[in-house]
Amino acid sequence: MADTALQVGIILGYMLVALAIGVVAYRLTERTAEDYYLASRTLGTVVLLFTTFATLLSAFTFFAGPNISYGAGPEWILVMGLMDGVIFGILWYVLGYKQWLVGKANGYLTLGEMLGDRFGSLRLRLLVAGVSIFWLFPYVMLQQQGAGTAIEALTGGAVPYWAGAGAITLFMIGYVALSGMRGVAWTDTLQGAFMLVMVWAAFVWVASAVGGVGTATATLGDVDGNFLALGGGLYTPEYVLSTAISIAFGVTMFPQVNQRFFVAESKEVIKRTLPLWPVLVVLLFVPAFMLGSWAQGLGIQAGANENVLPLLLAEYTPAWFAALVIAGAMAAMMSSSDSMLLSGSSYFTRDIYRPLVEEASEEREAFLGRVGVAVFATLAFVASLFQPASLLQIGDTAFGGFAQLALPVGVALYWSRTTRWGMYVGIGGSQIVYIAGVLFPVVFVSLPLVGTVPVGVPGTILGWSISVWCMLLGLVLTVGASLVTNASPEADASVYATGAD
Amino acid sequence: MNESTQLVGWAAIAVALAVLSVPWFMWGADGVVAGLPVWVVYHVGWLCLVAVVFWVFTKRAWGLGVEGVSRDG
Numbered sequence: 001m002a003d004t005a006l007q008v009g010i011i012l013g014y015m016l017v018a019l020a021i022g023v024v025a026y027r028l029t030e031r032t033a034e035d036y037y038l039a040s041r042t043l044g045t046v047v048l049l050f051t052t053f054a055t056l057l058s059a060f061t062f063f064a065g066p067n068i069s070y071g072a073g074p075e076w077i078l079v080m081g082l083m084d085g086v087i088f089g090i091l092w093y094v095l096g097y098k099q100w101l102v103g104k105a106n107g108y109l110t111l112g113e114m115l116g117d118r119f120g121s122l123r124l125r126l127l128v129a130g131v132s133i134f135w136l137f138p139y140v141m142l143q144q145q146g147a148g149t150a151i152e153a154l155t156g157g158a159v160p161y162w163a164g165a166g167a168i169t170l171f172m173i174g175y176v177a178l179s180g181m182r183g184v185a186w187t188d189t190l191q192g193a194f195m196l197v198m199v200w201a202a203f204v205w206v207a208s209a210v211g212g213v214g215t216a217t218a219t220l221g222d223v224d225g226n227f228l229a230l231g232g233g234l235y236t237p238e239y240v241l242s243t244a245i246s247i248a249f250g251v252t253m254f255p256q257v258n259q260r261f262f263v264a265e266s267k268e269v270i271k272r273t274l275p276l277w278p279v280l281v282v283l284l285f286v287p288a289f290m291l292g293s294w295a296q297g298l299g300i301q302a303g304a305n306e307n308v309l310p311l312l313l314a315e316y317t318p319a320w321f322a323a324l325v326i327a328g329a330m331a332a333m334m335s336s337s338d339s340m341l342l343s344g345s346s347y348f349t350r351d352i353y354r355p356l357v358e359e360a361s362e363e364r365e366a367f368l369g370r371v372g373v374a375v376f377a378t379l380a381f382v383a384s385l386f387q388p389a390s391l392l393q394i395g396d397t398a399f400g401g402f403a404q405l406a407l408p409v410g411v412a413l414y415w416s417r418t419t420r421w422g423m424y425v426g427i428g429g430s431q432i433v434y435i436a437g438v439l440f441p442v443v444f445v446s447l448p449l450v451g452t453v454p455v456g457v458p459g460t461i462l463g464w465s466i467s468v469w470c471m472l473l474g475l476v477l478t479v480g481a482s483l484v485t486n487a488s489p490e491a492d493a494s495v496y497a498t499g500a501d
Numbered sequence: 502m503n504e505s506t507q508l509v510g511w512a513a514i515a516v517a518l519a520v521l522s523v524p525w526f527m528w529g530a531d532g533v534v535a536g537l538p539v540w541v542v543y544h545v546g547w548l549c550l551v552a553v554v555f556w557v558f559t560k561r562a563w564g565l566g567v568e569g570v571s572r573d574g
Contacts, residue, residue: 090519097567230524230528286537
């Protein structure tokens with residue numbers, strides 16, 4: 001019980017710190033949409049690096065990632081390194097730097113705005129915002145569900161799911177509405193640094209408890225399926241590549257990450273950030289995922305729905321330390337959700353509400369953005385109470401859904417012959433096929449005369465995930481449809497022309 | 502070197518950095534180095550190399566292919 005009190009205390013402590021940072025950020029915030037959503041494009045190297053990092057990967061680092069390494073071996077270190085250390089780094093330059101230049105020159109705040117302006121098409125803007133919210137909403141719901149479930153488990157059921165998830169939702173509404181991008185980025189930075197320290201402390205603690213890193217790793221050789229050997233089981237070359245490619249591209253189009261492409265203070269900030277990516281990825285994920293695998297080698301028993309890292313820590317470290325790490329993971333979940341709420345709200349108010357309903361002033365838009373945060377969070381909370389199966393499925397496959405946007409956007413950024421129809425067809429076509437794959441996996445149907453036939457969209461083709469195939473389809477459709485259509489008179493390719501400085 | 506040669510060169514380097522992040526030639530290898538699986542050690546080393554190459558890129562070729570005018574050196 002003392003542990004529970006400690007864990008709850010640590011979570012409350014985190015909330016208070018976040019709130020305090022939010023208040024400071026609020027006092028510095030100008031009442032404009034650009035300042036609320038993008039902190040007026042003033043983030044420096046460390047803050048930009050950590051806010052992008054913490055936003056995206058926090059909960060995965062502590063829970064899902066170690067769970068996979070526990071079940072299938074530590075090869076996810078390679079998937080993660082390739083994905084976030086290398087491919088995302090390259091895309092950070094190719095897509096991110098380009099978006100930064102274009103966004104700064106033309107004052108864009110969202111991806112949909114950037115594309116809609118270039119192609120003179122409100123419809124395209126609505127399509128991009130709509131597709132993004134379609135994938136983001138269930139993903140936010142999953143975060144709230146995770147937080148609610150974790151609080152319920154933490155308190156042994158004393159705080160029921162709805163109360164835990166509801167309290168976290170309310171807290172986030174208050175804090176995100178208050179602070180905007182500046183406050184979110186600051187807490188993320190604190191969070192990211194905290195995560196790094198905690199993961200390494202856990203790594204060292206467990207290693208020394210069992211007699212050293214070598215001793216812990218040696219146990220992997222005895223695991224069924226030999227975790228020491230590269231590959232095997234889940235891990236095929238096609239799996240490793242499909243997963244890394246699909247998620248890396250998906251990451252760039254996740255609203256909360258894509259919007260961070262716009263926020264760097266200067267070119268120098270982006271330049272300094274780039275070489276730090278691979279270093280940070282290695283620093284965080286090697287210890288986190290090795291811990292997950294060690295748990296298997298050391299004989300920790302985790303059920304199908306249990307997180308293995310807390311169990312491992314409970315076995316080898318004092319209760320207060322385990323509590324600190326678990327509470328940190330909970331806080332990490334919140335730090336992902338707050339960024340998603342902020343960007344989801346900006347897509348909704350800026351790309352959908354404003355063009356369709358009311359042409360608002362800057363100040364009014366900043367206010368609407370705050371209302372949007374509350375609406376978005378409340379709806380996601382309500383959805384998380386019912387947890388409809390199709391929404392869960394969409395949330396689980398969101399990375400692939402966002403990945404479908406990346407190649408059409410890349411083509412639009414670099415190829416001046418791209419037409420609006422190329423974008424409609426490329427984005428629409430790849431989304432439709434991918435969503436069909438998510439909602440209608442292959443089932444075998446018995447038909448008279450022909451016998452049993454597969455109906456639906458397969459999850460993998462030749463070992464490669466459907467997401468990668470759909471990305472290719474989107475690329476072909478965007479280029480193909482652009483070649484056979486003419487640029488519309490409202491389109492203006494010159495807005496993406498970027499000279500040096 | 503003109504800009505398009507540079508672009509092709511850096512693109513090839515980028516692809517190589519990504520492709521060799523995973524030691525395909527070690528598939529099935531189960532050795533241990535410095536207390537970690539040998540392919541994890543390789544990967545850590547490779548990502549350090551990636552960081553260095555990224556850093557060199559920012560110093561020597563930043564803007565290549567993205568900004569309208571090349572900025573060499």
